[in-house]
Amino acid sequence: MAATEQEQTVPKKRRILPLLLVGLLACVLGGAGFYVTWSGLLLGESAQDEAATPLPDIGFVPIDPVVISLPETARSTHLRFTAQLEVGTPHKADVVLLLPRIVDVLNGYLRAIDVAELEDPTALVRIRSQLLRRIQLVTGEGRVRDLLVTEFVLN
DSSP states (O other), rough: OOOOOOHHHHHHHHHHHHHHHHHHHHHHHHHHHHHHHHHHHHHHSOOOHHHHHHHHHHHHHEEEEEEEEOOOOOOOEEEEEEEEHHHHHHHHHHHHTTHHHHHHHHHHHHHHSSSHHHHHTTTTHHHHHHHHHHHHHOTTTTTTEEEEEEEEEOO
């Protein structure tokens, strides 16, 4: 009976040792992986180095506020829209020269759009992209980089 008890205790020790080794190896590899990604050795540059890059050569052209009267069927009576155009600094004078055409495009599109779409909270992204495309057609490719909506108020 003593021999059977010794045989049963030996396999339990053999089962625990590999489990401990695997756990230790997982901790060591996890720590090494954390250090490699944290120090930037894996991807080359760290996030701190990227923050020091200079800004691109851009400027902003403000667009005069546009007020659109809405039909009486709408919950609101007016839409007040204000934005700025992000342009490359060499093209800033060209875009300022074309501001009357840009305001005309804004007025035309905002008056033509359905009131239900204006009142939809998720519509601003679609309206912004539509306006940007129309402005880029007026100013020519490569002059206007982005349209930044600073005010979109339904009153």
